[in-house]
Each structure stands twice: as structure tokens, then as C-alpha cells.
């Protein structure tokens with residue numbers, strides 16, 4: 001089934017980001033009136049599980065949108081969670097409306113769609129099984145959401161992240177600046193947290209990048225990591241930096257082993273909402289995100305995590321930094337991993 005549906009991907013996609021000015025009406029008004037008008041935003045979150053519900057909650061609490069629509073296949077689940085969230089708004093002083101639904105009609109006209117639906121790996125299920133199952137889920141959800149919100153930006157969270165971002169790109173045929181995967185923001189947040197814990201300083205003062213695919217081959221870059229502007233290597237011995245890099249790469253598994261059931265969701269949902277906020281407020285922050293590459297960093301025809309400028313047009317541009325030979329090799333290896341998983345989908 002997955003093979004058949006995936007082969008139907010339209011061939012067109014991913015080239016014209018800044019050549020066409022598809023600024024939505026909301027973003028257009030924001031351009032002139034600033035953040036005041038962000039309250040007209042409508043955001044859909046697909047998947048009312050741990051990540052999706054927590055993301056919807058944060059959007060509502062932070063009043064980032066006029067309306068958040070939470071979608072899930074489980075009957076009554078999104079309705080129950082969204083009603084509960086909505087009832088918190090009088091206490092929290094937010095006028096965001098939270099709607100739960102099992103159908104896509106209420107999502108129509110969304111400005112941003114955050115895709116979190118998917119299965120977690122179950123006992124006996126291989127990584128490849130999960131890849132195919134989640135590809136089917138992402139394809140069918142994105143197809144339906146895109147049909148009703150053709151101007152939306154898509155932030156992909158479902159795993160395996162880089163491949164699911166590719167599936168969303170192919171499913172919609174949208175240009176690459178509108179379909180962006182969340183992984184680097186989370187991986188970087190984990191890395192910054194571990195450094196702050198080690199040094200006993202504020203997490204806010206750590207600036208860092210983690211590039212590459214979301215997984216064991218991610219590429220933290222200590223050379224570009226600073227603490228209040230001071231290079232990390234001046235503050236910490238190399239063996240401690242190596243230990244933090246290793247812990248970061250293992251960050252998701254560490255949480256899974258502590259939780260016993262389920263995986264991380266507070267930090268992942270915060271990361272996805274940070275990306276949405278950059279688009280809503282046109283912040284133009286430089287954040288590591290998974291995007292389709294067309295030669296940047298020497299990589300082509302693959303989704304991989306690189307620093308991008310994120311603003312009202314989604315990915316405004318890829319921010320290229322000069323990597324050392326070792327860093328470049330690690331990034332290429334990470335991209336190869338993603339490429340081989342994409343090939344599994346397209347070759348069946």
C-alpha cells in the first residue's frame with residue numbers, strides 16, 4: 001500500500017522559494033502592522049498525542065493564534081483535550097480558541113500546519129516498518145490538510161523526521177521554503193541545556209548549532225558553540241565537550257529510557273512552536289531546521305538539518321557556514337543516512 005501511494009508523488013516541487021511572493025493575507029497585514037495582527041492566525045496541529053497536544057497548549061497559552069485546531073483519528077480525543085485547554089484560557093488570560101476534530105473541514109484556511117501524527121515503534125516492529133507506516137500517515141494527513149489550507153506553511157515533527165519532511169514536500173508539491181522539519185531546534189536545545197548544566201550558567205547564554213539528520217548521526221558543532229560569546233573550548237576540557245556531544249546525540253533515547261512508555265514531548269513541542277512563532281512574528285531567527293537541499297553544504301536532493309533564516313516566508317534562506325573537513329564529512333554521512341531511507345520509500 002505504501003509503495004503505491006508514494007509513487008503517486010507529484011514530480012514538481014522545491015525550487016522557487018523567493019521568486020514567488022505567496023505572502024498570505026495574514027502575513028501581509030503583519031508586515032505593515034507588526035505583531036498586533038498575529039492574532040488573526042489559524043494554526044492546525046495534526047496529532048493530539050503528547051507532542052501535538054502540548055504544542056497546541058503552548059500556542060494557546062502564548063496567544064500566538066486566534067484559533068488552534070487539533071486533529072486526531074481517535075474519536076473524541078482531540079475534542080476532549082481541546083475543550084480542556086479552552087477552559088484554561090479564562091484563567092490564563094488568552095483568547096485563543098481551541099477546537100478539536102476528527103475531520104479536516106475545521107482546519108480550512110490555516111496559516112500554519114504542524115504535523116505530529118504518527119506511530120511510535122512497537123515491540124516487533126522494525127525501523128523500516130515504522131518508516132512505511134508513518135509515511136502513509138504523513139502522506140494522507142498532509143494531503144487532506146493541504147487541500148483545505150493551500151497557503152499554509154507546514155512544520156513537520158513526525159519521525160523519522162527528515163524522511164517525513166520529504167514525504168510532506170512531495171505530497172504537497174510546495175516549494176521548499178514552505179515545508180520545514182523540526183529536529184535541529186530540539187537537538188540544539190538539548191545540547192545547550194547540557195552545557196548550561198555543566199557550567200552552571202543560564203541556558204539563554206549558550207549559542208549553538210546541531211546540524212544533520214535527526215538521529216544518531218546528528219552533527220553538533222562545538223567549534224560554533226559559545227557561552228556569552230566565549231568559545232566553548234575555552235571554558236570546558238575536550239573530554240567534557242565530547243561527553244556532552246555524545247549525550248546530545250543520545251538525547252531522545254535517554255528520555256525514552258526514563259519514561260518507559262512514550263518519548264519526549266515537552267521540548268519537542270516547544271521547539272515546533274518556536275519555529276511557528278518565528279514565522280508568525282517574522283522574527284528571522286537563525287535556527288537549524290530540516291529542509292530540502294539544492295547544493296548547499298555540498299548536498300543535493302536530500303532533506304537535512306542546516307541553519308536557516310526563519311521568517312514570514314518560512315525559510316527565507318539557508319545560512320551557510322564554512323565547515324571543517326571533519327564537520328563536512330559528518331554532515332555528508334548524516335545526509336547519506338536520510339537519502340538511503342528516502343530510497344527505501346521510493347524504490348518499493
Ligand SMILES: NC(=O)c1ccc[n+]([C@@H]2O[C@H](COP(=O)([O-])OP(=O)(O)OC[C@H]3O[C@@H](n4cnc5c(N)ncnc54)[C@H](O)[C@@H]3O)[C@@H](O)[C@H]2O)c1
Pocket residue numbers: 046047048049050051052071072073074116117118119120134137140141156157158159160161182183186214262263264265268
Ligand atoms: N522531530 C522530533 O524531534 C520529534 C521529537 C519527538 C517526537 N517526534 C515524533 O512525533 C510524533 C508524535 O509523537 P507523540 O509523542 O506525540 O506520539 P503520540 O503517540 O503521543 O501521538 C501521536 C498521535 O498521532 C495520532 N495519529 C495516528 N495516526 C493518525 C492519523 N492518520 N491522523 C491523525 N492522527 C493520527 C495518534 O492517534 C496519536 O494521538 C512521533 O512520530 C514521534 O516520533 C519527533
